[in-house]
Structure formats: structure tokens, C-alpha cells
Amino acid sequence: MARTVSLMHTECAAPLLQDHTRASLAEQLFMTGARSASTCSLTAAKALALAFTGARRGGGERSTSEAWQGDTAHDDEAERRREGSASEAWQSDSALDAVGIGAWARATLREHVAAPSLALVERAPSEDGTLRLVLAARDGARIECVLIPAEAGRRSARVTLCISSQVGCARACSFCETGAMGLERQLSAGEIVDQVRLAARLCRSDDARPVDRRRAAGASSGGRETISNIVFMGMGEPLDNWRAVSGAIALLTEPQVFAVPPSRITVSTVGVADKLQEFFATTRAELAVSLHAPDDERRRRIMPVTERFGLAALRAELVRTLPRGRRVLFQYVLFAGFNDAPADAELVADFVAGIHCRVNVIPANPGPDQGLLGSPPARVTAFVATLVARGVEVLVRAPRGRDIGAACGQLAGRRRGVAVAERAVVERAVAERAVAERAVAERAVAERERTRAEQS
Numbered sequence: 001m002a003r004t005v006s007l008m009h010t011e012c013a014a015p016l017l018q019d020h021t022r023a024s025l026a027e028q029l030f031m032t033g034a035r036s037a038s039t040c041s042l043t044a045a046k047a048l049a050l051a052f053t054g055a056r057r058g059g060g061e062r063s064t065s066e067a068w069q070g071d072t073a074h075d076d077e078a079e080r081r082r083e084g085s086a087s088e089a090w091q092s093d094s095a096l097d098a099v100g101i102g103a104w105a106r107a108t109l110r111e112h113v114a115a116p117s118l119a120l121v122e123r124a125p126s127e128d129g130t131l132r133l134v135l136a137a138r139d140g141a142r143i144e145c146v147l148i149p150a151e152a153g154r155r156s157a158r159v160t161l162c163i164s165s166q167v168g169c170a171r172a173c174s175f176c177e178t179g180a181m182g183l184e185r186q187l188s189a190g191e192i193v194d195q196v197r198l199a200a201r202l203c204r205s206d207d208a209r210p211v212d213r214r215r216a217a218g219a220s221s222g223g224r225e226t227i228s229n230i231v232f233m234g235m236g237e238p239l240d241n242w243r244a245v246s247g248a249i250a251l252l253t254e255p256q257v258f259a260v261p262p263s264r265i266t267v268s269t270v271g272v273a274d275k276l277q278e279f280f281a282t283t284r285a286e287l288a289v290s291l292h293a294p295d296d297e298r299r300r301r302i303m304p305v306t307e308r309f310g311l312a313a314l315r316a317e318l319v320r321t322l323p324r325g326r327r328v329l330f331q332y333v334l335f336a337g338f339n340d341a342p343a344d345a346e347l348v349a350d351f352v353a354g355i356h357c358r359v360n361v362i363p364a365n366p367g368p369d370q371g372l373l374g375s376p377p378a379r380v381t382a383f384v385a386t387l388v389a390r391g392v393e394v395l396v397r398a399p400r401g402r403d404i405g406a407a408c409g410q411l412a413g414r415r416r417g418v419a420v421a422e423r424a425v426v427e428r429a430v431a432e433r434a435v436a437e438r439a440v441a442e443r444a445v446a447e448r449e450r451t452r453a454e455q456s
């Protein structure tokens with residue numbers, strides 16, 4: 001049962017600090033003409049570090065991969081700064097004095113606030129430990145992100161955060177709840193960063209940390225669970241909002257600020273081929289590309305992006321732009337009877353041949369397209385076996401958070417009621433068919449027994 005948590009929005013007309021990267025803030029400081037570019041860059045790093053991590057000094061002090069989690073001796077102070085008006089403490093003279101930010105920079109810095117741009121309005125915990133968060137922006141727009149702990153049975157304390165890049169999405173994939181919404185608006189860089197800040201704060205608090213209840217009784221994570229990976233697989237197509245997404249990634253990976261390793265961030269696209277070159281040139285984050293069909297005809301039916309970028313064009317652009325030493329994660333959702341035959345796996349193997357990659361195979365989740373249902377386990381096994389036999393590296397991803405509408409393709413509050421109703425219809429039909437088949441089988445057995453008895 002989802003718990004609803006109401007929070008007041010912080011009214012704020014001033015520009016947000018989290019909409020800046022270190023480079024863009026340094027540029028603003030440089031415009032004052034008071035200091036060199038390198039001094040402005042260092043000052044920008046100190047200000048961002050102070051505002052978001054509570055670090056007393058910029059310049060590399062918090063360059064470990066865990067710095068962005070705030071898991072340091074400064075936690076309490078950092079936590080206070082993250083909350084409401086306390087988040088503006090970084091603007092005080094004493095705080096700026098402490099980190100060595102001179103008076104020349106303060107007027108420019110004080111034009112900005114670091115207050116949260118999002119408020120938590122609902123959190124829905126799943127039985128498998130997944131936690132779906134509904135967040136409200138200042139204009140009332142609702143977005144969702146999902147905290148996903150390691151699967152049951154794994155010793156890892158790894159937690160993945162799935163975040164959104166847009167309110168809705170224009171790409172209209174038929175299996176996706178968000179696609180059924182259409183695009184309402186782009187998210188700002190600050191709103192993307194704030195999903196991470198807010199979720200990280202929840203992870204730090206004992207009562208909200210995502211914990212798999214099926215393993216909680218007997219196992220301990222052995223310590224605080226922290227977000228270890230960030231994936232842009234929530235609402236929206238990240239490459240359709242690349243300016244904001246790349247700005248957010250720049251701030252999140254900034255060594256003196258959040259210090260998230262780029263290899264722990266994955267950007268997922270439906271295959272907007274003309275943005276791939278810019279993607280690889282801008283970031284070291286991982287790229288995930290959704291295939292979901294082995295040929296254009298079937299892919300066009302479920303992913304309209306195929307009209308613009310067919311599979312051949314997508315493959316050619318990947319081969320052309322993928323830098324040496326980097327790899328692609330291909331996502332392939334299996335729909336029963338649609339794209340899950342061993343022959344389809346052969347076509348997928350042909351497509352990925354020669355590309356440094358891994359294929360993530362994902363059994364489909366219930367979505368808005370009633371003609372698309374998840375493949376039975378035997379079909380998944382046969383599909384994967386065919387790929388493996390062709391030498392393809394494969395990972396089968398277990399669905400997470402289905403019961404709370406948090407699994408792949410299910411994010412979007414407006415359509416959730418419809419999705420749940422559709423799922424109920426499908427599940428009822430499957431159950432009724434099973435009962436009917438069992439009755440037929442039982443009648444056949446009884447008939448056989450009766451005939452045998454009459455003959456003997």
C-alpha cells in the first residue's frame with residue numbers, strides 16, 4: 001500500500017545553483033572580470049561542493065566515489081544544509097570564509113539558491129524492496145523515480161536509482177505508460193540532479209531505505225545502503241533533452257561535488273541516432289540502446305522512432321561514433337510470440353556482431369499495449385541460449401517493482417489506474433483459461449477411466 005507524504009514547496013524565483021555545472025558557474029564568475037578563469041573555476045567548485053555536500057574545501061578533498069552520498073564526518077551539517085532554508089547556509093559569510101571564497105565572488109553566487117526544486121509527494125514500496133517515488137516540481141508537474149536494491153539472494157548492498165529526464169515523452173512507444181502521456185515538458189538540469197539528491201537523502205534515513213523484505217528477516221546489508229548506480233530509464237527520452245541531461249551529468253560527476261563515477265551512470269535511448277556523436281563526445285557515461293525488435297517492420301509497430309531511424313541506420317551510426325574502448329548496452333524486451341523466437345535471437349546476434357556490447361534481455365511487464373504480453377520462461381531461456389551460442393554477452397534482468405507500477409515501461413502516474421485495470425483483466429483471463437483447461441483434462445481422464453472400466 002503506497003504511503004503518501006505531503007511536503008510544502010519552497011517558493012523560489014531565484015536561479016537554482018543545481019542548474020549549473022562547474023564550468024557554467026565559473027563562466028558567470030568570470031563575467032565579473034575580477035579574476036582569472038582558473039580562479040573562477042576553483043571558486044565555482046568550492047561553492048558547489050559547499051552547497052551540495054557540505055565540504056569545507058573544494059579542490060579535490062571529496063574526490064572519492066562515495067563523496068556524493070555525504071557519508072562523512074560532515075553528514076549532519078550537510079543534511080541540515082540540504083533541508084529547506086538551511087540549504088542556503090552556504091551563502092553565509094562565515095561558511096564562505098571557511099572555504100576561502102572571497103568577497104569578489106559572493107554577489108554573483110548569492111544570486112543563486114540551492115533549495116530543492118522537487119518535493120516528495122508519494123512513496124510506494126514494493127514487496128521486492130523497490131521504492132517508487134512520486135515527485136512534484138514547483139509548477140505542479142509530477143515525475144517519478146525508482147530506487148532498486150540488489151536482487152534477493154545477492155550479497156551486494158548495491159542500490160540503483162532510475163531517474164526521469166522529461167515530464168512524459170514524445171516517443172510514444174506502444175508498450176510504455178509514459179509514452180501514452182505524450183510530452184508535457186522538459187526537466188531542467190536542477191530537477192534531474194534533485195532526483196538524485198532527494199533519493200540519496202532517503203537512502204541515508206533508516207526508515208525509508210529500500211530493503212528487500214523477502215530477505216530482510218534473515219540478512220543484513222552489513223551497513224548503510226547507498227546509491228551505487230544511476231540510470232536514465234525513467235520517464236522521457238534523455239537524448240531529446242540532452243542539454244539538461246548532460247548538464248546534470250556534468251554536475252553529478254564533478255569530482256569536487258557529487259563525484260559519481262561516469263561509469264556508474266547509464267543513459268538509455270530508443271535510438272535517436274543523430275544524437276549519438278554528441279553523446280559520446282560529451283560524456284563518459286554508459287549508453288543503453290533499446291532494440292526490442294529484430295527487424296524494422298516489427299520495431300515500427302512498437303517504436304515509432306523506427307520511422308526516422310531504421311535499424312540499419314542506427315547500427316551504422318553506432319559503429320561510426322562508438323569510441324574505442326567503450327561499449328553499448330542493448331536492451332531487448334521479450335514479448336510473447338512477437339519478438340522472442342530463436343530466429344529473432346539470430347537476427348539480434350547479427351545486429352550486434354562487431355559492436356562491443358552486452359545485451360540485456362528483459363521479460364516484458366504489463367503495459368498499455370494489450371497485444372504485448374511477457375514471454376514464458378521457456379521462450380526466454382531458448383532466446384538467451386541462442387544469443388549465447390552466437391557468442392553474445394547476455395544478462396537477463398529480473399523485473400523489479402511490478403506490483404507498484406515501477407518496472408520498465410510502467411512509469412507514469414496518470415496512466416497507472418488504466419495499467420492496473422488492464423493487468424487485472426489479463427490475469428483474470430489467464431486464470432480462467434487455466435481452470436477451463438484443467439477441467440477439460442480432468443474430464444478426459446475420467447472418460448478414459450470409464451471406458452477402461454467398461455471394457456474390462
Ligand code: SF4
Nearest residue numbers: 169171173176179236
Ligand atoms: S520507452 Fe522511453 S522513449 Fe519510449 S515512450 Fe517510454 S519513456 Fe519514451
